[in-house]
Amino acid sequence: MLIAVFGALAAPASATGFHRGPHDGPVLHADTMPIGYPGDPDLIDRTIRVSMLDASDETMAFDLDAINIVEGETIRFVLMNEGSEPHDFVMATPEEIEDHRAQMSGTPDMAHEAGYAVRVDPGQTGTLVWTFANEGIFEFACLIPGHYEAGMHGRLTVN
Ligand SMILES: [Cu+2]
Incomplete structure (x- = not known):
């Protein structure tokens, strides 16, 4: 369901499905979103711990509360849940985050297994490798109901 939601929103940007990869020249990415596409774990530029x-x-x-990335960078995010509840790390445009928060309020246990989102249980560590293909102002957030409002969000800027 998460995939369907974001897939529909990302449709205009992925109409061609074609991107110039930062390392290897042209690469096909059928699932490209405005924020980018799943990165190659062998071509990581930088690790960011959250x-x-x-x-x-x-x-x-x-x-x-803010993450700054250079366009084209492939980032490995290491998400450490030091709290007592499960938390998500989801990256998307502010509009997508807003739309998805509305969806999540009806389905709090929705699984997050797409490349741009990971759910981490207390005491566990999750990872996410992502290539930021486009400049823009994005957002990272936890979309478990109530968590965004409690403070779990920040700005992700790609320059
Ligand atoms: Cu949370």
């Missing part, structure tokens, strides 16, 4: 935090007073956060 902690997922929650507190007994209901505040929740990532330990970064």
Whole structure:
């Protein structure tokens, strides 16, 4: 369902399905979104570590509130859940995040197994490898109901 939601929203940007890869020249990416496409684990430019935090007073956060990336970079995200509840790390345009929050409110247990999203259980570490193909202002967020509102979101800028 997550795939269907984002797939539909990303349709205009993936109409050709064709991208020039940062390392190998032209590469086909049928599932390209505005924010980019799943990265090659063998071609990582940089690792960014993000902690997922929650507190007994209901505040929740990532330990970064902004992430800056250079267009074309392939990033390995290491997501460490140091809280007591499961958390998501989802990357998308602000519009997609907003639309998806509405979807999630009806289906809180929706699985997140797409390349741009990972759910991490307490005490666990998740990873995500992503190539940022386009400049833009994006957002990263936890979309488990109530978590965005509790503080789990930040700005992701691709220059
Ligand atoms: Cu969360």
